[in-house]
Amino acid sequence: MGKNRGELWTKFMDYYSAVFADGALTEREKSLIALAVAHTVQCPYCIDAYTKASLEKGADLDQMTEAVHVANAIRGGSSLVHGVQMRNVATRLGM
Amino acid sequence: MGKNRGELWTKFMDYYSAVFADGALTEREKSLIALAVAHTVQCPYCIDAYTKASLEKGADLDQMTEAVHVANAIRGGSSLVHGVQMRNVATRLGM
Amino acid sequence: MGKNRGELWTKFMDYYSAVFADGALTEREKSLIALAVAHTVQCPYCIDAYTKASLEKGADLDQMTEAVHVANAIRGGSSLVHGVQMRNVATRLGM
Amino acid sequence: MGKNRGELWTKFMDYYSAVFADGALTEREKSLIALAVAHTVQCPYCIDAYTKASLEKGADLDQMTEAVHVANAIRGGSSLVHGVQMRNVATRLGM
Amino acid sequence: MGKNRGELWTKFMDYYSAVFADGALTEREKSLIALAVAHTVQCPYCIDAYTKASLEKGADLDQMTEAVHVANAIRGGSSLVHGVQMRNVATRLGM
Amino acid sequence: MGKNRGELWTKFMDYYSAVFADGALTEREKSLIALAVAHTVQCPYCIDAYTKASLEKGADLDQMTEAVHVANAIRGGSSLVHGVQMRNVATRLGM
Numbered sequence: 001m002g003k004n005r006g007e008l009w010t011k012f013m014d015y016y017s018a019v020f021a022d023g024a025l026t027e028r029e030k031s032l033i034a035l036a037v038a039h040t041v042q043c044p045y046c047i048d049a050y051t052k053a054s055l056e057k058g059a060d061l062d063q064m065t066e067a068v069h070v071a072n073a074i075r076g077g078s079s080l081v082h083g084v085q086m087r088n089v090a091t092r093l094g095m
Numbered sequence: 096m097g098k099n100r101g102e103l104w105t106k107f108m109d110y111y112s113a114v115f116a117d118g119a120l121t122e123r124e125k126s127l128i129a130l131a132v133a134h135t136v137q138c139p140y141c142i143d144a145y146t147k148a149s150l151e152k153g154a155d156l157d158q159m160t161e162a163v164h165v166a167n168a169i170r171g172g173s174s175l176v177h178g179v180q181m182r183n184v185a186t187r188l189g190m
Numbered sequence: 191m192g193k194n195r196g197e198l199w200t201k202f203m204d205y206y207s208a209v210f211a212d213g214a215l216t217e218r219e220k221s222l223i224a225l226a227v228a229h230t231v232q233c234p235y236c237i238d239a240y241t242k243a244s245l246e247k248g249a250d251l252d253q254m255t256e257a258v259h260v261a262n263a264i265r266g267g268s269s270l271v272h273g274v275q276m277r278n279v280a281t282r283l284g285m
Numbered sequence: 286m287g288k289n290r291g292e293l294w295t296k297f298m299d300y301y302s303a304v305f306a307d308g309a310l311t312e313r314e315k316s317l318i319a320l321a322v323a324h325t326v327q328c329p330y331c332i333d334a335y336t337k338a339s340l341e342k343g344a345d346l347d348q349m350t351e352a353v354h355v356a357n358a359i360r361g362g363s364s365l366v367h368g369v370q371m372r373n374v375a376t377r378l379g380m
Numbered sequence: 381m382g383k384n385r386g387e388l389w390t391k392f393m394d395y396y397s398a399v400f401a402d403g404a405l406t407e408r409e410k411s412l413i414a415l416a417v418a419h420t421v422q423c424p425y426c427i428d429a430y431t432k433a434s435l436e437k438g439a440d441l442d443q444m445t446e447a448v449h450v451a452n453a454i455r456g457g458s459s460l461v462h463g464v465q466m467r468n469v470a471t472r473l474g475m
Numbered sequence: 476m477g478k479n480r481g482e483l484w485t486k487f488m489d490y491y492s493a494v495f496a497d498g499a500l501t502e503r504e505k506s507l508i509a510l511a512v513a514h515t516v517q518c519p520y521c522i523d524a525y526t527k528a529s530l531e532k533g534a535d536l537d538q539m540t541e542a543v544h545v546a547n548a549i550r551g552g553s554s555l556v557h558g559v560q561m562r563n564v565a566t567r568l569g570m
Contacts, residue, residue, distance in 0.1 A: 001558040004445040005309065011300040012452065012555065018296050019548045024537035029504060033545045035181070036508045039174040040515045042233065043422065043553035047177060050549075051184040061185060062499035065194040068178045070508045072202065073494045074525075076171020078518035079134040080487065082142060083163045083476040086130070089146040090156060096273040099350040106398050107270065107357065110391040114263045119252035119385065124219060128260045131223045135230045137518065138268035138327065145264075157214035160479040165223045167487065168209045169240075173233035175202065178191040195499065201490040208486050225371070229364040232423065237367060241374040251375060255384040258368045262392065266361020269324040272332060273353045276320070279336040280346060286463040289540040297460065297547065304453045309442035314409060318416045318450045325420045328458035328517065335454075347404035355413045358399045359430075363423035365392065368381040415561070419554040427557060431564040441565060448558045456551020459514040462522060463543045466510070469526040470536060 028057035035064055036071040123152035130159055131166040218247035225254055226261040313342035320349055321356040408437035415444055416451040503532035510539055511546040 002009035020030050031054040038046035054064050097104035115125050126149040133141035149159050192199035210220050221244040228236035244254050287294035305315050316339040323331035339349050382389035400410050411434040418426035434444050477484035495505050506529040513521035529539050 004441045008303055008449045011303050015296040015300050016548050019544045023541055025541045030545050033508050033511045033542055034549050036512055037515050037546050037549040039177050040512050041550055041553045042177055045556045046553050047180050048184050051181045055190050061194045066498055066500045067508055069198045069494045070505050071512050072171040072175040073491050074509050074512040075174050075516055076167040078516045078521050079170050080167040081520045082134050082137055085142050086146045089143050095150050099346045103354045103398055106395040110395050111263050113388055113391050114259045118256055120256045125260055128223050128226045128257055129264050131227055132230050132261050132264040135227050136265055136268045140271045141268050156479045161213055161215045162223055164209045164483045165220050166227050168206050169224050169227040170231055173231045173236050176235045201493050205486040205490050208483055229367050232367055237370050238374050241371045245380050251384045259388045262361040262365040265364050266357040269360050270357040272324050272327055275332050276336045279333050285340055289536045293544045301453050304449045308446055310446045315450050318413050318447055319454050321413045322416055322420050322451050322454040325417050326455055326458045330461045331458050351403055351405045352413055354399045355410055356417050358396050359414050359417040360421055363421045363426050366425045419557050422557055427560050428564050431561045435570050452551040452555040455554050456547040459550050460547040462514050462517055465522050466526045469523050475530050
């Protein structure tokens with residue numbers, strides 16, 4: 001994607017590299033977070049990249065599996081918790 | 096949204112009304128499906144509308160709650176099942 | 191996904207099985223709801239699984255097609271209805 | 286969000302500003318695209334910001350309404366078009 | 381998808397065609413908006429269709445690349461801007 | 476949501492609690508992952524809950540801010556990387 005409008009690509013990569021560098025969180029922690037987000041948005045390229053990155057940064061499959069379960073629990077749960085709104089509407093309607 | 100480019104609104108409403116009319120599925124079943132999808136996309140307006148519609152078409156809170164659990168299970172589960180790809184990548188990398 | 195941290199898998203499957211068992215809604219109705227949600231989140235594994243399940247539980251292609259149209263109408267419509275916010279902002283700005 | 290880890294904010298803003306500057310597309314065209322994407326992801330802050338920006342860059346409500354209809358048609362339609370996969374599975378199963 | 385419940389397909393196509401016809405926005409502008417939304421929802425069929433359409437309507441790869449960067453900036457940015465809520469919660473908790 | 480079909484709620488909570496307990500990852504790491512996923516799906520309830528949980532489990536605002544930037548980078552980036560498909564289509568069409 002850097003072949004057209006290359007300076008946009010360069011600027012995004014400059015941001016992206018800084019996001020994934022060691023900082024307040026370690027590269028390993030960031031890879032695991034990225035892996036969970038990649039599963040949340042179901043991005044095949046990103047799952048490939050962050051499976052590899054997580055392993056390279058020292059995470060193991062137990063840790064990576066837990067990260068995916070967190071994605072499952074929060075992504076699904078964010079729908080479930082909106083059921084509170086459904087209940088409020090139903091109560092207001094006297095059901 | 097019908098005040099500008101009103102013919103687009105009219106055409107969508109024409110489609111929308113046909114989708115929710117009794118057909119191969121009943122209006123009650125369609126309201127429950129819409130309620131689940133509304134929770135999947137976390138649309139507050141839609142949750143309001145289809146909580147009301149589900150109740151009006153004869154569904155009860157047990158049925159509506161089950162529909163939301165289906166949304167939770169599939170939306171979350173679609174991330175979990177992508178873990179298969181993660182495992183395949185890890186295996187290919189010899190981990 | 192059950193090979194690592196197997197008890198998380200087991201617990202989710204315990205939930206998942208209960209969600210799809212006959213209850214306030216029939217297994218057939220739940221399969222159709224799941225099919226709609228699978229199309230909403232564009233999960234290829236889930237579309238496969240719930241096409242098969244819907245047919246096995248007694249739904250036919252007319253019913254399944256209607257379920258997908260509900261997904262289309264609500265998922266798209268949830269964006270359209272947010273146009274109300276756009277109109278309110280524009281009005282507040284005096285346009 | 287710039288008060289913590291300010292250099293990440295700065296780098297993202299550097300990218301963001303370049304994305305929305307006049308380039309191969311005009312600022313007005315980019316605002317309309319952003320408005321459509323903001324409706325696609327149902328981001329209230331973003332709808333506010335790009336309603337305002339679209340108006341400031343010279344778009345009118347007819348154009349903005351059409352942009353939202355494109356979001357509706359593609360976001361919903363991306364679920365509908367996945368019905369092709371459902372049909373292929375059903376055909377393979379002999380239904 | 382038009383083989384079952386064909387009138388729903390016909391009605392949606394009637395809407396869809398009107399959305400993409402020249403109107404307040406040109407067909408070229410609408411194709412670029414659709415291309416950005418297609419990337420936002422990661423719909424492979426839609427990316428194919430609107431890459432082709434954008435080129436046919438006279439857009440070039442620089443313009444199309446910019447449209448995708450707008451999708452990136454707004455879709456990612458809509459998560460970043462929700463960090464405002466995180467900061468408000470943290471402040472309320474006295475952190 | 477536990478007032479109707481309470482056993483589904485109980486089973487999901489049983490899963491959910493196990494996901495967030497100390498395991499291969501710490502509770503603090505899981506809270507940060509959940510915070511990132513909550514921003515990815517723009518769930519206001521979840522952002523509230525995991526801002527609080529992250530702070531309680533010992534994370535600080537620098538770490539939490541980095542987690543949100545990872546969400547931004549991957550969620551946006553998953554659209555950007557699909558630009559590869561756009562380029563392949565354009566190349567195939569001879570552009």
